[in-house]
Structure formats: structure tokens, C-alpha cells
Amino acid sequence: MKRIVQLTTYPLKTPRHGGQLRCAAIRACYRDAGFEVATVAAIHGSDYRPADLERDDLVLPADHAAFDPRLARFVDLQSGELIAHDDGPIWRAFARTLDRLAPDAIAFEQPWLYPAARRWIDARVAAGAPPPRLVYSSQNIEWKLKRDECAGGTRDAMQADAVARVERLEREAVRHADLVVACTDEELAELRAMDEAPQARAWVVAHNAIAPFEADPQRVADVRRRLGIDRYAVFVGSAHPPNADGFWRMLAPSLAFLRPDERIVVVGGVVNFLRAHPVYRAWPAIDEPRLVTPGEIERDDLVALIGGAHVILLPITTGGGSNLKTAEAIYSGRPVLATPHALRGYGDAARWPTITVAADADAFRRSLRAMLDRDTPGVPANHASIREIVTWQHSLVPLADAVRSLGRT
Amino acid sequence: MARIYIDLTTSVRWRRPPVGIVRVEREFARYCLLHEPDTVFCEIDAAGEYRAIEPARARAILDDGWCRAEPVTPIGTPVAPPAPVRGRVQRLFDWLAARGPKLVPAAAYPLLRDLGRVLAEHHAAFVRHRATKKASRGAAPVPQPQAPADVSRRIEPTAQDLFFSIGLQWHHGAIHAWRLKQRTGVRIVEACYDTIPIDFPEYAGSAKQPFAEHFTTIAHTADVVFAISDTSNADLAAFYRRVGLFDVPPIRTVHLATPEVHRDADVDALGDDERAALDTLAERDYVLYVSTFETRKNHRMLLQVWKELHRRRGEACPTLVVVGMFGWGVNDLWAEMQASEVWEAGRIVMLHHVSDALLAHLYRRCAFTVFPSIYEGWGLAATESLAYGKLAIVSDAPALREATQGLCPSIHPFDFPRWCETIAHYLDDADARAGAESRIRSTYVPRHWTDFSKDLLAAARTGS
Numbered sequence: 001m002k003r004i005v006q007l008t009t010y011p012l013k014t015p016r017h018g019g020q021l022r023c024a025a026i027r028a029c030y031r032d033a034g035f036e037v038a039t040v041a042a043i044h045g046s047d048y049r050p051a052d053l054e055r056d057d058l059v060l061p062a063d064h065a066a067f068d069p070r071l072a073r074f075v076d077l078q079s080g081e082l083i084a085h086d087d088g089p090i091w092r093a094f095a096r097t098l099d100r101l102a103p104d105a106i107a108f109e110q111p112w113l114y115p116a117a118r119r120w121i122d123a124r125v126a127a128g129a130p131p132p133r134l135v136y137s138s139q140n141i142e143w144k145l146k147r148d149e150c151a152g153g154t155r156d157a158m159q160a161d162a163v164a165r166v167e168r169l170e171r172e173a174v175r176h177a178d179l180v181v182a183c184t185d186e187e188l189a190e191l192r193a194m195d196e197a198p199q200a201r202a203w204v205v206a207h208n209a210i211a212p213f214e215a216d217p218q219r220v221a222d223v224r225r226r227l228g229i230d231r232y233a234v235f236v237g238s239a240h241p242p243n244a245d246g247f248w249r250m251l252a253p254s255l256a257f258l259r260p261d262e263r264i265v266v267v268g269g270v271v272n273f274l275r276a277h278p279v280y281r282a283w284p285a286i287d288e289p290r291l292v293t294p295g296e297i298e299r300d301d302l303v304a305l306i307g308g309a310h311v312i313l314l315p316i317t318t319g320g321g322s323n324l325k326t327a328e329a330i331y332s333g334r335p336v337l338a339t340p341h342a343l344r345g346y347g348d349a350a351r352w353p354t355i356t357v358a359a360d361a362d363a364f365r366r367s368l369r370a371m372l373d374r375d376t377p378g379v380p381a382n383h384a385s386i387r388e389i390v391t392w393q394h395s396l397v398p399l400a401d402a403v404r405s406l407g408r409t
Numbered sequence: 410m411a412r413i414y415i416d417l418t419t420s421v422r423w424r425r426p427p428v429g430i431v432r433v434e435r436e437f438a439r440y441c442l443l444h445e446p447d448t449v450f451c452e453i454d455a456a457g458e459y460r461a462i463e464p465a466r467a468r469a470i471l472d473d474g475w476c477r478a479e480p481v482t483p484i485g486t487p488v489a490p491p492a493p494v495r496g497r498v499q500r501l502f503d504w505l506a507a508r509g510p511k512l513v514p515a516a517a518y519p520l521l522r523d524l525g526r527v528l529a530e531h532h533a534a535f536v537r538h539r540a541t542k543k544a545s546r547g548a549a550p551v552p553q554p555q556a557p558a559d560v561s562r563r564i565e566p567t568a569q570d571l572f573f574s575i576g577l578q579w580h581h582g583a584i585h586a587w588r589l590k591q592r593t594g595v596r597i598v599e600a601c602y603d604t605i606p607i608d609f610p611e612y613a614g615s616a617k618q619p620f621a622e623h624f625t626t627i628a629h630t631a632d633v634v635f636a637i638s639d640t641s642n643a644d645l646a647a648f649y650r651r652v653g654l655f656d657v658p659p660i661r662t663v664h665l666a667t668p669e670v671h672r673d674a675d676v677d678a679l680g681d682d683e684r685a686a687l688d689t690l691a692e693r694d695y696v697l698y699v700s701t702f703e704t705r706k707n708h709r710m711l712l713q714v715w716k717e718l719h720r721r722r723g724e725a726c727p728t729l730v731v732v733g734m735f736g737w738g739v740n741d742l743w744a745e746m747q748a749s750e751v752w753e754a755g756r757i758v759m760l761h762h763v764s765d766a767l768l769a770h771l772y773r774r775c776a777f778t779v780f781p782s783i784y785e786g787w788g789l790a791a792t793e794s795l796a797y798g799k800l801a802i803v804s805d806a807p808a809l810r811e812a813t814q815g816l817c818p819s820i821h822p823f824d825f826p827r828w829c830e831t832i833a834h835y836l837d838d839a840d841a842r843a844g845a846e847s848r849i850r851s852t853y854v855p856r857h858w859t860d861f862s863k864d865l866l867a868a869a870r871t872g873s
Contacts, residue, residue, distance in 0.1 A: 259629045261591075284618060286618075
């Protein structure tokens with residue numbers, strides 16, 4: 001086995017969000033293991049800039065009839081279904097690309113493009129060619145995540161139907177894969193439970209992790225000066241409503257418990273959801289002066305912000321997978337305040353010296369108060385060895401081994 | 410001995426007859442000027458630093474002349490406000506609102522309508538102000554004492570000293586006292602007069618959020634907060650629970666003083682305009698309500714009661730005298746009042762810029778007073794009525810019952826039949842009125858500003 005094609009619904013050229021970072025790290029891991037790797041990203045409309053796309057990426061027209069605007073949170077699902085059922089240029093472009101790449105293995109990152117891959121494989125097998133090996137690289141239990149994201153639950157028949165389609169797709173992906181990859185032990189167990197013949201395939205956990213980084217003290221000072229902050233906690237979140245829900249669920253009813261000179265620096269697209277949240281709207285004059293919202297910032301500035309933070313907040317209350325923000329926080333050596341949910345997939349991280357765990361809002365707020373009140377402790381002596389656990393270099397070792405084994409069977 | 414520092418910023422900037430909070434700051438400062446040697450007075454400068462006020466200047470600021478009273482002005486026919494309310498500004502916004510959905514996005518329509526209403530109210534207030542100025546233009550100017558201008562040193566209190574920050578701090582910024590505390594460690598005393606803007610935002614314009622931030626800041630600043638009543642004390646504690654504050658300073662109740670009673674005020678000492686106002690009112694019984702004219706003070710209830718009294722009694726209807734500033738959000742009520750027959754008949758009179766001397770005469774000659782306010786932090790005017798030995802019929806707002814020491818009939822602010830019945834009862838039954846007054850005179854315990862100041866100092870010294 002020599003060539004691997006990775007299928008995604010987002011480009012990997014300039015990885016920013018969690019899914020991109022994980023897929024890019026996996027691609028690097030495969031390459032380090034000696035495989036030739038190409039990525040085909042099926043992208044919805046103009047969700048990404050042309051400069052972010054790679055050669056084999058495929059742009060799907062956002063105004064295509066297959067995209068139902070009422071199912072905006074199911075665009076990925078609809079992308080896979082569109083390619084699988086198209087009889088025009090979209091399918092031809094996809095098939096032509098795979099024909100050219102001639103993969104020995106197809107690794108679909110999340111289940112979305114499995115129907116498209118299935119169609120191509122079936123056509124190839126019908127033509128007498130051997131089927132490629134299949135790697136299903138999951139990031140969540142997707143159908144549960146989608147179910148939880150539906151504002152009105154699944155009472156809406158259309159949403160309920162979409163969630164059911166996601167669940168069927170996930171089961172299909174598991175049942176046809178040669179190797180199933182999960183982010184956490186818990187999710188691996190759930191995926192196994194979907195399978196009637198788990199012994200027929202390989203199973204591996206590859207925790208989410210991060211690339212090593214170091215904060216430059218000069219940049220830390222610059223960022224503090226630029227943002228006018230001294231004693232602060234930092235919260236990083238993308239424009240994903242559950243990120244805002246988690247933040248306010250753990251910090252409600254207000255940020256009044258922060259002193260006038262203390263701030264929470266909110267990085268990323270989540271800030272608009274924070275301000276639209278009912279908890280914020282109850283006491284905006286108390287909350288707003290205690291927030292600093294630089295929005296999307298350069299990676300080096302983010303590293304500096306984390307490096308100078310008194311506390312890194314991980315108020316994650318929903319969602320699957322293991323969280324890259326958690327890995328980043330652990331790696332930094334700064335004090336971390338996390339929910340138990342945020343530490344999923346990181347083993348006994350709750351016992352590590354830099355981490356404080358709080359399960360409910362009152363405990364979370366009191367812990368934050370206490371952490372801001374004390375001087376920031378130095379980095380623990382054994383931190384250098386602990387933090388290696390959360391690097392991709394460490395976490396993807398089992399995956400590299402499993403894919404090598406796949407090539408030998 | 411700890412030195413006392415008093416932020417006089419509110420008093421420095423207030424050049425009109427003092428309202429409740431201004432009076433509290435002034436009276437406490439006067440007490441300390443006389444009885445607490447080495448008290449340092451200060452004010453906030455443009456950079457947010459506290460600068461010492463030289464003693465001579467402090468004395469000038471605390472002199473009565475600093476708060477000049479304007480000539481008494483009856484509010485009513487000369488001003489004719491309905492026209493300005495429906496004036497050009499309102500007409501413009503009515504037109505814009507009607508055309509709104511065509512000219513602007515539909516979402517902006519309610520905003521446009523509200524903006525029109527706010528501007529129209531401001532415009533109406535401006536027209537009233539202009540008419541009042543015009544009416545008083547002939548009066549001789551009252552000389553204003555001039556304090557010597559001075560650039561003073563920054564104050565440097567120690568961690569043992571006490572710093573009183575009890576004025577209109579939400580205007581000046583509570584953050585300055587917090588910074589002072591960070592810099593020097595001085596023990597800080599803050600005040601809570603009420604949390605009405607937070608608990609009743611419908612009666613406070615857009616003040617809810619600024620007050621929420623203000624009280625949050627003082628929670629992190631104060632070593633002790635003094636509340637003017639058990640009601641305000643409980644309300645502030647409830648607010649702190651509501652916003653999830655863990656560590657809050659002790660809150661100590663220090664009841665306000667009864668306003669000074671001018672029992673010996675001489676009619677001859679009144680100005681011509683004041684005497685004329687008094688003579689007009691003397692023609693028949695009148696009931697007094699001393700309060701800013703605003704929604705929370707529930708003048709609407711009194712208007713309905715007086716309409717009913719006028720309907721029943723005609724010419725024999727007594728007069729309702731309302732003394733106070735023209736406040737916020739009452740243009741509709743004002744228009745309704747002026748269109749009513751009871752107003753037309755002169756049985757409701759509104760006065761503002763009333764001097765202490767005239768107010769004393771108004772209290773002495775009234776049948777009794779009313780205070781139907783929907784909610785209060787204390788109820789200074791109700792205590793003033795008792796100090797004059799006059800019965801006050803009050804609403805059952807907890808602070809009013811607390812302030813009147815349970816000596817007055819209290820009625821739910823929206824219980825129209827009981828207000829009608831009780832007011833009629835005390836108008837018609839002179840014996841009942843005399844009995845109530847007798848009970849008040851023998852039982853009511855007035856407080857003096859000296860009592861208040863001593864109690865506040867004690868609360869500050871022991872509570873922090």
C-alpha cells in the first residue's frame with residue numbers, strides 16, 4: 001500500500017479550526033510514515049477563500065438544489081449526498097480526481113463523503129479493479145452532535161430526518177471501514193457498538209493534540225500592552241453556538257464576580273454568539289467591561305495570549321471528540337480551569353498539577369475567582385514530560401502503526 | 410485616629426436646591442466640618458484623581474448660598490406644553506414612523522418610533538424650561554458665592570483612613586474610588602439609596618445597566634456600604650445574589666434624617682410670587698404631595714382620585730398641590746391632566762422651585778399629605794410631613810412604612826377605591842385627622858442630621 005487519499009469537507013492548506021488541524025496533522029503523520037498522501041476537499045460554495053484551496057479540492061455550488069437552506073447545519077451531509085447522486089460535472093470531477101490519484105487506501109475524515117467514495121469504489125470494483133482499503137477517521141459521534149445542536153431538538157420532522165440520515169451514514173461508514181479511528185476511548189466504544197462484526201476491522205484511538213509551541217515573552221508583553229490587559233483569563237472558541245452556551249452556562253449569571261481590572265479575553269468567532277446569548281443580555285453593562293474581544297488573531301498572538309494568561313478557560317459542556325483547545329491549554333503549562341467534559345480523551349489530565357476541574361457553574365466561578373486571586377504558579381517540574389502527551393507526534397503513533405498494518409494485510 | 414476623607418464632587422457640581430442625595434452628602438460633610446477635625450474634602454478631577462479642597466473653599470461649597478433657589482413657578486397655563494409635545498419634532502417623527510417601513514428596513518421601525526418619542530419628550534422639556542426662564546426673567550439675580558479656584562494636591566490617605574463616597578457616584582464614576590483603594594488601601598464607604606433603576610427599570614429610563622455596573626463596582630471597592638433603609642439594604646443584597654457576587658461588603662442601614670422643619674418661617678419673609686401662590690391656595694382645603702413629577706411617584710392615581718372628588722363634590726372639591734421638579738416619562742399624563750375638568754377648575758396645582766420657607770407654609774396649612782409612590786428607597790417627604798405633625802397617607806411600599814414608623818395609613822399604590830375612600834375620610838372627618846396628628850406628634854421620633862452623621866460614622870468605623 002502506497003497511496004492514500006484523504007477525503008474532507010474543508011481545505012487543509014491553511015488549517016485553522018479543529019477539524020482542519022486534526023486532518024492536517026494526520027496527513028503529516030501519514031507522510032512521515034512513508035505514504036504518498038493527497039487530499040480531496042469537497043467545499044460548500046464560498047465557505048473558504050480560493051487562496052485556501054489546494055489542487056485537488058472540489059468546490060460545490062452553494063446554490064445547487066441539493067443544498068436545502070432549512071438544513072444549514074447539515075451542509076456536510078448534503079455535500080456527500082450531492083456528489084453521490086449527481087450525474088453531471090460534479091460527479092465527473094470527483095471521479096476523475098480519484099481515478100487520477102488511484103488510491104490504495106481512502107481515509108474519509110468524518111463520514112460525510114463516504115457515499116461519494118462508495119459510489120466510486122463500486123464503479124471501480126465493477127470494472128474489475130481491486131477495492132482500496134477504507135479508513136473511517138471519526139471526530140465525533142456525529143448524529144448525537146447534530147441532534148444536540150438542533151435548537152428545537154428533533155421535534156422538527158425535517159431536522160429529525162436529517163439526524164436519522166447522519167446516524168445511518170455513520171453506521172455505514174463503520175461497517176465498511178477496514179480501520180476505524182476515534183478521538184476518545186468512549187467514542188471508540190460507541191462506534192464499536194454500532195458494528196455487528198467488530199472483529200472484522202481494526203480499531204484505534206488517536207487523541208486530539210497540538211503542534212508544539214512556545215510563547216515569546218516579548219510578544220506576551222506586546223499583546224498585554226496592545227489589549228490593555230494585566231490580570232486575565234483567556235477563552236478560545238470558534239463561531240459555534242455550543243461554545244457560547246458552555247461559556248455562559250459555567251459563568252452565569254454574570255461576570256460581576258470579576259474585579260474591575262480583571263478581564264476575560266475571548267478569541268475567535270464565538271464572541272458574537274456570546275453577546276447574543278440571553279445570559280449576556282441580562283447584564284451587558286456588567287459583562288461587557290470585563291470582556292476583551294480581539295476576535296480572530298494571528299497564531300503567534302494567540303500563543304502569546306495563552307502564554308500570559310492567569311487562567312485558560314475550558315467551559316466545554318457539550319460536543320464530542322476530544323478538544324484541541326484542551327490540548328493547547330495543557331501544553332501551555334498555564335493554569336487551566338476546565339469542565340470534566342473538556343478533558344474527555346485526555347486520560348488522567350484532571351490530576352495534572354496545572355489543571356483545575358469544576359463540574360457546575362458555582363464551582364467553576366468560585367475556582368476562577370480563586371485562581372485569579374493567587375499568584376500564577378510556575379510551570380511544574382514534570383510538565384515537560386507531561387505535555388508531550390498532548391502533541392500530535394505522540395497521539396498519532398497508534399494511527400500510523402494501524403495504517404502500516406493495514407498495508408500488510 | 411483615622412482621618413476622614415469626603416468626596417464632595419456632587420456638592421461642588423450641584424448649584425440648585427439640593428435633592429435628597431445631595432443633601433445627605435452636604436449635611437454629613439457639614440457635620441464633619443464642625444465635629445471631625447482634620448477632615449479632608451476632595452473632588453474628582455478630569456483625570457479621575459481626587460484633589461483636596463482647601464477648607465475655605467469647602468466652607469463656601471457647604472454654605473446654603475451655594476445651592477441657589479430660583480423663584481417659585483407655578484406649572485400650568487403659561488407654559489401650555491401640549492402644543493410642544495405634539496410640535497414639529499413629534500410631527501416629523503410621526504410622519505417618519507408612518508413612512509418608516511417604506512423608507513427604512515422594517516426592523517428599524519420600532520427604533521425610529523422610540524427615538525421620535527424620546528426626542529419629543531426632550532423637546533417638550535426644553536420648551537417648559539424656556540417658558541420658565543422667560544417667566545422668571547424679571548426677578549432680581551441672586552448673588553452666587555464664588556469659591557476660590559485652586560489647583561490642589563492629590564489626596565494621599567492611608568490604609569487606616571476612611572473615605573466617604575456617598576454622593577451621585579454613578580454620575581462621576583465609582584471606578585475612581587476603586588482606583589484610590591488600589592493605590593492607597595484606604596477604607597471606603599459607599600452608599601446605596603435604592604436599587605429602583607435595577608428592580609423597576611420601567612420607571613428609570615435607561616438607568617438599569619449603569620446602576621448594575623455601579624453597584625457591582627462598589628461591591629469590589631467598599632469596606633462598608635451604608636443603605637438608607639432596611640428595604641434598600643435588602644434590595645442591594647438581593648441584587649448581589651442575583652448577579653452572582655461571592656464576596657460582598659457589609660451593608661449597614663443608617664436611616665436618613667428628617668428634613669429640617671422651618672416651623673418659624675414667616676409669611677412676610679416670602680417673596681411676592683410665593684405669597685400670591687399661598688393666598689390662592691388658602692381659599693379652600695388642599696392636600697399636598699411633595700415629589701418629582703414622574704411615573705413611579707404615581708401621580709396618575711391622584712389624578713384619578715381628584716377627578717372622582719371633583720365629579721362628586723364640584724365646587725367643594727379640595728385642591729391637590731403637587732410640589733416638585735418635572736421628571737421623566739410623564740408627557741402623556743401631563744397632557745391628560747391638563748385636558749381634565751379638575752385641572753380646568755384649578756383643583757390641581759403644580760409648583761416647582763419652591764423655597765424651604767414656602768414649603769414650610771404649604772405643610773403647615775395643608776389638610777394632610779399623600780405619598781402614593783409605587784416604590785421607594787426611603788420617603789423623605791413622608792417623614793417631612795410627620796415632622797410638621799401632618800398626617801401622610803402613604804402607599805404600602807416597604808420603605809415608606811419603615812420611614813413613617815408605622816404611624817400612617819398605607820394603601821396599595823393601585824387600590825383606587827381605598828385611596829378615594831381614605832382621602833375622602835380624612836378630608837371630611839376633622840376628628841379623625843386631629844387624632845392622627847395627635848398620635849404623630851406624640852409618637853413620631855424625628856431624626857436630625859447630627860444623628861444621621863454620628864450613626865454613619867459609627868457604621869463606617871465598626872462595619873469595615
